[in-house]
Amino acid sequence: MHTAQFQIRKNQLPTSRLVSLPEEPLAAGEVRLRVEQFAYTANNITYAAFGDAMNYWQFFPVPDDADGAWGIVPVWGFGVVEQSRCEGVAVGERLYGYWPMATHAVLQPVRMTPEGFLDGAAHRAALHTIYNQYLRCAADPLHDPATEALQALLRPLFLTAWLIDDFLADNAFFGTCESGQRGVMLLSSASSKTAFATAAQLAKRPQVEVVGLTSAANVAFSESLGVYSRVLTYDQLEVLASDAPCVYVDFAGNGGLRKAIHSRFANLAYSCSIGGTHVDQLSGARDLPGPRPVLFFAPAQAKKRHGDWGAAEFNQRMARAWHSFIAQVSQPDAPWVKVQRHQGPDAVAAAHALVLGGRSDPRLGHMLSLQDR
Incomplete structure (x- = not known):
């Protein structure tokens, strides 16, 4: 038996390879899972773009890679236990979690509960x-077999989006809503799933105006969602008053756009860096007018709110918001996401190139599997 891994060059993201590795016998306490299906979105491109800075490459290190040139992009999806040498984890169990782009993964379950476990691998x-x-799907309150694809595509993005909204509100929108005025929340890459999930949360807050920034090709889609107060193309910043009190929530990572926003808006109160969907235009944040861009790390806000509210209240609030969001996304007459499936190594490579190049229809949600048909 062999495990196939989809690997990319860390400093040249379009370059990929498929590597076949022999399966090693399981050690005591380990389980081997078949990675059945996983989502691939702009969020995964962000994992690759910030792989070194935020340690994403460390989750699934490439074996026997002496110069560290190759990496495995982490993905969210579903796996099934094929072999188990761990008491409490049964063959056939279905799990939701963070996987390598591979046919199989080996985990070392620790801190097991009826709801799930952590991977205790040393690295x-x-x-x-x-x-x-x-998470064990059988005990997961957010799991629904009928909407597994949407869960894989949107659940991790939604959690990030929900925490961005909470972070901004927790910081009183950085003073942009004082004296009864509406603060302007500028969201780049407005058609991306994390951006529109964030907009869906912010749209519930009357004290802010949510402005989506996107390419001309994606204006109609972004407007159709109904979560943006208005949608502008990247070259329409002059439509907004230069003295508007605003916060920039940067999903694109486009250095030129960031500089244009920092230069135009005299009352830019905060610059929040989330992602890097424009991988060919990423740049640093030196010598910018206005506030220094700050990288948002969702787990830090999650940890804060666990301390503020407790785990049970955190999970209840998140679950209520999730179910409300899924109802929006799944409107029968106008669904926000249409699932497209890609099976096998060649299809996975093609999907990677499509998402990396930003050429994908924003309404499509790509579900991938390296498993043979």
């Missing part, structure tokens, strides 16, 4: 718990 010990947790 993941210093990495954040939110990425090391695996």
Whole structure:
């Protein structure tokens, strides 16, 4: 038996390879899972773009890669236990969690509960718990077999979006809503799933105006969602008053756009860096007028709110918001996401190139599997 891994060059993201590795016997306490299906979105491109800075490459290190040139992009999806040498994890169990782009994964379950467990592998010990947790589908209150694809595509993005909204509100929108005025929340890459999930949360807050920034090709889609107060193309910043009190929520990572926003808006109160969907236009944040861009790390806000509210209240609030969001996304007459499936190594490589190049229809949600048909 062999495990196939889809690997990409860390400093040249379009370059990929498929590597076949022999399966090693399981050690005591380990389980081997078949990675059945996983989502691939702009969020995964962000994992690759910030792989070194935010330790994403460390979750699934490439074996025998002496110069560290190759990496495995982490993905969210579903796996099924094929072999188990761990008491409490049964063959056939279905799990939701963070996987390598591969046909199989080996985990070392620790801190087991009826709801799930953590991977206790030594190389993941210093990495954040939110990425090391695996949930048993049979006990997961958010799991619905009928909407597994939407869960894989949107659940991790939604959690980030929900925490961005909470972070902004927790900081009183950085003073942009004082004296009864509406603060302007500028969201780049407005058609991306994390951006529109964030907009869906912010749209419920009357004290802010949510402005989506996107390419001309994606204006109609972004407007159709009904979560943006208005949608502008990247070259329409002059439509907004230069003295508007605003916050920039940057999903694109486009250095030129960031500089244009920092230069135009005299009352830019905060610059929040989320992602890097424009991978060919990423740049640093030096010598910018206005506030220094700050990278948002969702687990840090999650940890804060666990302390503020407790785990049970955190989970209840998140679950209520999730179910409300899924109802919006799944409107029968106008669904926000249409699932497109890609099976096999060649299809996975093609989907990677499509998402990386930003050429995908924003309404499509790509579900991938390296498993043979």
